[in-house]
Amino acid sequence: MARIFDVVEYPNEMKDELVHRFPETGIADLRIGSQIIVRESQKVIFFRDGKALDEFGPGRHTIVTANIPKLIDLVGKAFNDRTPFTAEVYYVSMREFADQKWGTPQPIFVRNPGMGLGVALLQGFGNYSFQVKDAQQFVTQIVGANGIYRMADIEGRMRGMLLSKLQDILGETAATKSVAELIGLTEELGAGVRAKVQDDFAAIGLLLKSFYISNLKPSEKSAEELRAMGMLDMHTYTQLQAADALRDAARNEGGGAGLTAGIGAGMGIGNVISQSLSGMTGTSTGSQQGGSSQPIGNGTPDIMTPSEAAGVLRVSEEDIVAAIQAGEIKARKIGNAYRISKAALEEYLKG
Structure with a gap:
């Protein structure tokens, strides 16, 4: 006989986890009256048949028909107060993930008309922070059926988006500024990247909170x-x-x-x-x-x-x-x- 969960919670601080499914494998058997505990920095999303349904914010929630209307509609008329139902329960961390590192794996090639060779080869590094803005969108588009989704699973994609926008911003700015001036505009360049990449982050349910360029300099490669x-x-x-x-x-x-x-x-x-x-x-x-x-x-x-x-x-x-x-x-x-x-x-x- 399937186990029915009377209490569902995930007390982990989720320092390097963005999403944790309960249970990690399979699906949860729940019933009216089951308790869903959501911590301050979390949000819970109910999924069934691959669809994002009802969600719960921080607090202790008792499942009743009124707070899972989408799930009840999907289960259909066969459902009653005594009938167990199945769902996938996803805990999503809504906290800010701060001090994430980025760096240029190879020099960024920037055209710099009228200056020496007419090109700039720049390298840099810095940090950024982000958080999940739309939990349903993030789980639907990025996480899929994974039981656990960690920072390591998404950081490569985010860095790729950030470096692409940094290259765009450097190219646009280099059309009117010398390389020496570019290197002195790290705050302005960082703000430009942050504004330019927001739509890309929002498309997968994320929000870029900050983007800083700690160092920008000519490449030292031979x-x-x-x-x-x-x-x-x-x-x-x-x-x-x-x-x-x-x-x-x-x-x-x-x-x-x-x-x-x-x-x-x-x-x-x-x-x-x-x-x-x-x-x-x-x-x-x-x-x-x-x-x-x-x-x-x-x-x-x-x-x-x-x-x-x-x-x-x-x-x-x-x-x-x-x-x-x-x-x-x-x-x-x-x-x-x-x-x-x-x-x-x-x-x-x-x-």
Whole structure:
């Protein structure tokens, strides 16, 4: 004989649970007079045949026909006060889930017209909080027949929605702001994400309470890592590879760190590389007598083979040839060989 539950409750604090079904497997046999105990931070939803029916807020409730009208209608005329009935009882946590973490698993690619390479590669992290707003909608659309639904089951989906909106907001803002200005607008950007994602959260019965950006900065990944992630075309990759090489060379020669700081965020790569080459060969980037600029890299040959140019940029010879064939580096072809002038290389580096 099926067990009839006279008292139904779930006293757990539900710190990492959003939904807990009673019982976890199967369905509950109830009757008129059964007690439903709902704690302050909970809501109870009755389900039957896959349909969300009656619900109870915090308190101690005695089941009578008046407070389960939808369930009674579904059971039909065969029901009477002595007849047990079956239902699925879902406890839903209505409390705020605070201090949830988010972070960018890979750099966010943002176009930044007129600034260096014209792109920004940004990484960030922060926290957010949310709560269930519509218990019936959340259980119906997300939880389904699961006996227990935890934070780990939903956090990946929420982070995906948040990062998608963050990328949209960064792209919109970068159209009128420099990267340096973007990094200083974390509060405004966070508010924008919060407003933009609310409809997506509401569609699954959730409410985003807060979204904070604790840190936003240019990516520190190398050009090689970014290329492997498919985030750079050949032209951008070659320029960033050269910048990485110059930074490393400057450190080795006592030039100090930070030579190319901000290049990953698209900040003035052409000027940085030119100045770096000049500084490494002992020349000045300032104005010279007669108003002309001193040529970059006096130690660099005036005419170079692709192999020699690759050595200057610290890339492969194949990368140089590919850039020549793409028309990105100007070169003369003699038979099957290419020759590149120092001026052409400097022009390429300036973008």
